[in-house]
Amino acid sequence: DQHTVIHGHSNGIGAFAIHPNKKCFAFGEIGHNPDIYIYSYPELKQETILQNGTQRKYSDMQFNVTGNYLATIGASPDHMLTIWDWKVGSVILRAKAFSQDVFSVRFSPYNDNRLITAGTGHIRFWDMARTFTGLKLQGK
Numbered sequence: 001d002q003h004t005v006i007h008g009h010s011n012g013i014g015a016f017a018i019h020p021n022k023k024c025f026a027f028g029e030i031g032h033n034p035d036i037y038i039y040s041y042p043e044l045k046q047e048t049i050l051q052n053g054t055q056r057k058y059s060d061m062q063f064n065v066t067g068n069y070l071a072t073i074g075a076s077p078d079h080m081l082t083i084w085d086w087k088v089g090s091v092i093l094r095a096k097a098f099s100q101d102v103f104s105v106r107f108s109p110y111n112d113n114r115l116i117t118a119g120t121g122h123i124r125f126w127d128m129a130r131t132f133t134g135l136k137l138q139g140k
Contacts, residue, residue, distance in 0.1 A: 004044055006037075014075065015058040020067045026086070028058025028072060036061070036072065038086055048089050053082045064107040071115055073097060073105045081105065081117060081137065083128065095137040098122055 011031035018025045024047060028036045034057060036050035054074025061072040069092065074080040081097040084090070097105075102119035113128040125140045 015061045017061040017063055019063050030057045050084055054080050059103055060105050064112045071105045073102045093137045
């Protein structure tokens, strides 16, 4: 068996996601201002680095069903829910997910504009909605 190790992430990995087409994957670091790396598979070529999504650690991440967006959850102290256009490397939307720990983020398998976050004492439903001022994240 051949094993490949991707080096350079000394504080560890906090979250990992596989793209729906299985041709790339993402992982988020642990540490001060951690980055997210997107690698192609099976080539293991670095495709993109996403920056400034959270302060200390990524708790979870998931691609939407079509694979266009990547949702990430930051751990304490910010608990930020960030939706990325990962191919461009930019933030589409961002909102504080909750005031306590958030452990999980999932896109709806039926609607790319709906998400769920869950953590200490809560489950929250989110819509990416078009308003007269633009696209917004609305939590319920």
